[in-house]
Amino acid sequence: MTLSLLFGVATYAQRPEGKKITISGKVLEKGTNLPLEYATIVFEDVTTKQLSGGITDENGVFKFDIVAGNYNARAEFISFKNAPIAQKSFSEDTNLGTIFLAPDVAELNEINIIAERSTVEIKLDKRVYNVGKDMMVKGGTVSDVLDNVPSVTVDAEGTVALRGNENVKILIDGRPSGLAGINIADALKLLPADAVEKVEVITNPSARYDAEGGGGIINIVIRKGKANGLNGSIMANVGDPETYGVSANLNKKGDTFNLFSNFGYNYRNNPGNSLTDAQYFNNDGTTNGYVYERRTNKRLYEGYNANFGIDLNLTKSLVWTNALTFRENTGKNPDNVFFNNFDANLNPVSIRNRFNNQKSDEFSIEYASNFVKKFKKDGHQLNVDIAISKNNENEFATITDQVLGDPSSLDIDLTTNINKQQRNLFQADYVLPIGKDGRFEAGYRGSFLNNLTDFAVTPDTNNFSNELEYVENVNAFYAQYGSKINKFSYFLGLRFEDSNIEVNSISLDDYNTKKYNNLFPSATLNYEFSETSSFSLSYSKRINRPRGRFLNPVSSLASNINIFRGNPDLDPSLTDAFDIGYLKRWNKLTFNTSAYINITNDSFQFVRINSGIVDGGIPVIFSSPINLAKEYRAGFEFNLNYTPYKWWRLNGNFNAFRNETQGDYSYVDPNGVIDIQNFDNVAYTWFARINSKITLPYKIDWQTNGSYIAPQTNAQGKSLGIASMNLAFSKDILKDKATIAFNVSDVFNSRKRIMETQIPNVVSSYSEMQWRERQVMLTFTYRFNKQKNERDRQPREDNGGEEYMGKP
Structure with a gap:
C-alpha cells in the first residue's frame, strides 16, 4: 500500500x-x-x-x-x-x-509473514541499526553488535571507532551510563547483545547532545517491552570456545503502567594470542639484540545483569519511568608470555617466562528516573532525567618472571588495581512548537563524575604504584531552533559547557585543576529535492576530554618491557566537524552518501620512548598519549540498503579517509640528550563492509557479513590490513514461536591487529594481536504472547534525538 x-x-x-x-x-x-x-x-x-x-x-x-x-x-x-x-x-x-x-x-x-523493518534504517542525519533482526550477534556481546553497525569498527582490543575516528562518545539510552564502568571497551565486551534493541549512529550531533566525542555519538538503546499483557522472550546459548548463557526479556503492560525487565547470566571463554618480534639498537644505530615475544591468554568471564523498571501513566499527559539496573562480573585472565632473547647475530641467549595470573571482579548499579510531560499542543513537552550510578572494578594479579633454567632469577610481583566510580546526571529538555513548522528547544545537563584508581605494586622497585583521583563536573545549557520554508529546513543551536576538572596524583602529591568553558555551535541545513531525495549540510563543534587510563601514570604491568603510561597533563582536544550529505530512495534501494572534514586541535597521539630502565638487559619502552598541534581528517562515505528480491536483502558501507597530523614532540632521553620526534604524517586508508541476508528454502535464513580494514600509516609505523567474515543461519520452529540460530564469528580466524613500529636508534618491531579467536555459537530463542516480527508500536524514548522538520 x-x-x-x-x-x-x-x-x-x-x-x-x-x-x-x-x-x-x-x-x-x-x-x-x-x-x-x-x-x-x-x-x-x-x-x-x-x-x-x-x-x-x-x-x-x-x-x-x-x-x-x-x-x-x-x-x-x-x-x-x-x-x-x-x-x-x-x-x-x-x-x-x-x-x-x-x-x-x-x-x-x-498471518504468517509480518512486514518487518529493515535491519539498517538509513536517515539523512543518522543510521539506526535494529539489533533484533540480526542473527549474527545472537549470544554475543554489545561489542559484537557495534561491529555490525554501518560506519562503526571495533578493533582487536575492543576499541570502537566511527568513520575510523576513535574519539567517539558512547551513550546508553541517550546518556553516559555508569554501567559502562571504568573502561567502556571492556564493558561493551561483557554486556549481552540481546539486551539491546537498536543502535543509533549520529555523525554530526546537534547542540542538544553532550559535546563530548570529536568523532560523533553512538547511542545504544536498551530493549523494553511494548505490547499489551504479559509477553517476552527467553534465550539460551552455547558455544565453542566454552561459552554458555541464558537471558530473558519480560514485559507486563496495562492501561496505566508498563513493567519491563531483562536479565541474564553469561559465562565466556575468550582465548587470545599475540606475538612481537623486536630488533633493538644501540645509540649509533647498530643492532644490540633481538627479542621474540609469544603470548597466550584465556579471558574467562562470568557475569549477571538485570534491569527492572516501570512506566507509570500518572495522567494522560504525564509519564514517570523508574528503572534499576545492575551488573556483576568476575573474571580470570591467565596470561603466559615467553621472551626469546637473541644477540646481534641472532644466536639464542636466554628464554624468559612471564606469567601474569590476573583476577578481577566488578559491580555496577544504576538508578534512573524520567518524567515526560506533554502539553496540549502536539510536540510541546518537557523531559526531566535523573541518573545515579556507582561502579567498583578491582583487579588482582600475581606476576612471576624467570629465566628458564635459572631458579635464582625468579621474581614475583603482586599488583592490585582498585577502581571506584560515582556518576550523577541531571537533565531537563523542553520542546516548544512555534507556528506551523517551527520548533524551539532548550535544556540543561549537569554531569558529575568522581573516579578513584589505586594501583599498587609489591615490591615497587621502580615507583610504579600510584593513587589517582579524577573529578569531572560539567554544567551545560543549550538552545536551538528549527523551521521549514517550503522544501528548505534548518536547525541552529548553541551549547555552553562549563568544565571543572581535577586530576590528583595523590601518591605523588601532584594536584592539577583545570577550569575552562566553551561554546559549541551547531547548524544543519536540509533541502528536499523530492519526497525521495534530500541534501544536507551540517556543522558542529566537539570536545574530547581525556579520562581513565589516558591520565593514569601506570595501570598495568602485563608486560615488563612495554608499559603503557597515562599522561596526567593531557588537555582536551577540540574538533570542528563539517558534513555534506545526500540521501536518495528508490523502490528497492536506499542510498546515502556524505563527505566530511574534521579539524582537531591538541589531538591525542601515542609516543613510544626509551624509559632508561633496563629489565633483564632489555630497555623498557613507555607508550604514552600526548597532545599534538593539529589533526586533519577528511573522508568520503556511502551506505546503501538494497532489496533485489523479497528473499534477499543487502546493506553495505564504504568509508575512505585521509588523516594528517602535524606536530613535534621533544623529551630528554636517558643520556640527557634532547630527542625531537616529528609527527608530521599523512595517511590514507579505507574500510568496507557488506551484509547479505537470504531466505533459503524451508524458510531458513542465511546471513553473511564480510569486512575489510585497509592498511594505515602513522608517525611511528603502520597497521596492516584486516579481512574478516561472519556467518549465521536461523530457522523458526514451534509454529514460529521459537528460533534456533547457528553463527560463526571470524570464520577464517583472521581478525588480528598487525602493527609495524620503528623508533630510530631504539627499536623496530612487528606484532600481531588476536583478542578473541574464532567462535561458534548455537542459540535457542522462545517467544511467548508476541509475534516473531511484531512491530514496535510504542514511540521510542526521545533521548536527545534530532528528528526535525524536513528530515526524511
Whole structure:
C-alpha cells in the first residue's frame, strides 16, 4: 500500500496546480492509545481515482499537502482494521484530530509473514541499526553488535571507532551510563547483545547532545517491552570456545503502567594470542639484540545483569519511568608470555617466562528516573532525567618472571588495581512548537563524575604504584531552533559547557585543576529535492576530554618491557566537524552518501620512548598519549540498503579517509640528550563492509557479513590490513514461536591487529594481536504472547534525538 501511495503521490504531483491545503492529525491504537508509527493516510480523488496522502511519524502524527477537492479518505496499518474518514470535501487546512485503529484479530491469527523493518534504517542525519533482526550477534556481546553497525569498527582490543575516528562518545539510552564502568571497551565486551534493541549512529550531533566525542555519538538503546499483557522472550546459548548463557526479556503492560525487565547470566571463554618480534639498537644505530615475544591468554568471564523498571501513566499527559539496573562480573585472565632473547647475530641467549595470573571482579548499579510531560499542543513537552550510578572494578594479579633454567632469577610481583566510580546526571529538555513548522528547544545537563584508581605494586622497585583521583563536573545549557520554508529546513543551536576538572596524583602529591568553558555551535541545513531525495549540510563543534587510563601514570604491568603510561597533563582536544550529505530512495534501494572534514586541535597521539630502565638487559619502552598541534581528517562515505528480491536483502558501507597530523614532540632521553620526534604524517586508508541476508528454502535464513580494514600509516609505523567474515543461519520452529540460530564469528580466524613500529636508534618491531579467536555459537530463542516480527508500536524514548522538520 505504501508503494502505491508513493506512486500516487508522484502522479498527483503532475496534476495541474490547484489550491493547496494542509491535512494533519494523529493515529493511535485503539484501547492502548499508543501512537502508530508508519501508519498510512490515503486520499483517493473521487473523480480521477488518483492517490495522495502521507505516513505518520514516531509519535503517530501526520501532516501533508493536497489539492483542495473531493476525496475518499482512510487510515491504514498492517494487521489493523482500516478506518474510513467520513469527511469527503476538503477546501481548507484541516486537522482530522485523532484517528483510532483497532487490531484485526482475524488477520493476526492467520498471518504468517509480518512486514518487518529493515535491519539498517538509513536517515539523512543518522543510521539506526535494529539489533533484533540480526542473527549474527545472537549470544554475543554489545561489542559484537557495534561491529555490525554501518560506519562503526571495533578493533582487536575492543576499541570502537566511527568513520575510523576513535574519539567517539558512547551513550546508553541517550546518556553516559555508569554501567559502562571504568573502561567502556571492556564493558561493551561483557554486556549481552540481546539486551539491546537498536543502535543509533549520529555523525554530526546537534547542540542538544553532550559535546563530548570529536568523532560523533553512538547511542545504544536498551530493549523494553511494548505490547499489551504479559509477553517476552527467553534465550539460551552455547558455544565453542566454552561459552554458555541464558537471558530473558519480560514485559507486563496495562492501561496505566508498563513493567519491563531483562536479565541474564553469561559465562565466556575468550582465548587470545599475540606475538612481537623486536630488533633493538644501540645509540649509533647498530643492532644490540633481538627479542621474540609469544603470548597466550584465556579471558574467562562470568557475569549477571538485570534491569527492572516501570512506566507509570500518572495522567494522560504525564509519564514517570523508574528503572534499576545492575551488573556483576568476575573474571580470570591467565596470561603466559615467553621472551626469546637473541644477540646481534641472532644466536639464542636466554628464554624468559612471564606469567601474569590476573583476577578481577566488578559491580555496577544504576538508578534512573524520567518524567515526560506533554502539553496540549502536539510536540510541546518537557523531559526531566535523573541518573545515579556507582561502579567498583578491582583487579588482582600475581606476576612471576624467570629465566628458564635459572631458579635464582625468579621474581614475583603482586599488583592490585582498585577502581571506584560515582556518576550523577541531571537533565531537563523542553520542546516548544512555534507556528506551523517551527520548533524551539532548550535544556540543561549537569554531569558529575568522581573516579578513584589505586594501583599498587609489591615490591615497587621502580615507583610504579600510584593513587589517582579524577573529578569531572560539567554544567551545560543549550538552545536551538528549527523551521521549514517550503522544501528548505534548518536547525541552529548553541551549547555552553562549563568544565571543572581535577586530576590528583595523590601518591605523588601532584594536584592539577583545570577550569575552562566553551561554546559549541551547531547548524544543519536540509533541502528536499523530492519526497525521495534530500541534501544536507551540517556543522558542529566537539570536545574530547581525556579520562581513565589516558591520565593514569601506570595501570598495568602485563608486560615488563612495554608499559603503557597515562599522561596526567593531557588537555582536551577540540574538533570542528563539517558534513555534506545526500540521501536518495528508490523502490528497492536506499542510498546515502556524505563527505566530511574534521579539524582537531591538541589531538591525542601515542609516543613510544626509551624509559632508561633496563629489565633483564632489555630497555623498557613507555607508550604514552600526548597532545599534538593539529589533526586533519577528511573522508568520503556511502551506505546503501538494497532489496533485489523479497528473499534477499543487502546493506553495505564504504568509508575512505585521509588523516594528517602535524606536530613535534621533544623529551630528554636517558643520556640527557634532547630527542625531537616529528609527527608530521599523512595517511590514507579505507574500510568496507557488506551484509547479505537470504531466505533459503524451508524458510531458513542465511546471513553473511564480510569486512575489510585497509592498511594505515602513522608517525611511528603502520597497521596492516584486516579481512574478516561472519556467518549465521536461523530457522523458526514451534509454529514460529521459537528460533534456533547457528553463527560463526571470524570464520577464517583472521581478525588480528598487525602493527609495524620503528623508533630510530631504539627499536623496530612487528606484532600481531588476536583478542578473541574464532567462535561458534548455537542459540535457542522462545517467544511467548508476541509475534516473531511484531512491530514496535510504542514511540521510542526521545533521548536527545534530532528528528526535525524536513528530515526524511
